[in-house]
Amino acid sequence: MTGDVGQACWRWWRKLTDVNSGRMRADLARLRRAEGSVAALGVAAVHDLHHGLRGAGHDLRREPDRLALIALALAQVRTSTRLPAARAMGQGDPPALSEIRFTTLIRAHEPEALITPLRRALRGFGQGADVARLATDLRWWSEATRARWCFEYYGAGAAAPEPDTTPEETEA
Secondary structure, three states, rough: OOOOHHHHHHHHHHHHHHOOOHHHHHHHHHHHHHOHHHHHHHHHHHHHHHHHHHHOOOOOOHHHHHHHHHHHHHHHOOOOOOHHHHHHHOOOOOOOHHHHHHHHHHHOOOHHHHHHHHHHHHHOOOOOOHHHHHHHHHOOHHHHHHHHHHHOOOOOOHHHOOOOOOHHHOOO
């Protein structure tokens, strides 16, 4: 039985954003500036995240781009809220994230292609998101996850498909 990806990532994020930890603050700054997956994998905190995920039964050694994506995205989040990231992106008039940028984000299938639009999006709405849910969504990023994000962006989250949480439901 595997543990909860979201909770493992939330615990890691709490440590990463702890203002009293000098090393983690430095790692957080490096992740916020990292230019992609390889740069992120050169940050010690990402390996702390991997250790926590492995402890929860989610070994991402064969998916280093996915591990980097999760770390890079969570490093952009300043406040953990209960609001799904896609909903936060769609709030406001005009929305916090434009429809064009949201469409670019939602069309990304692979972790490396998702990094840049996701980081821009997370910066664009005040950097608050549900950390555990965001991490889970990124771990199991699939057609169903992207469809649910579309419903949430447009404020129709109650009609959205259920979140993916198993490897069988992800795309190759």
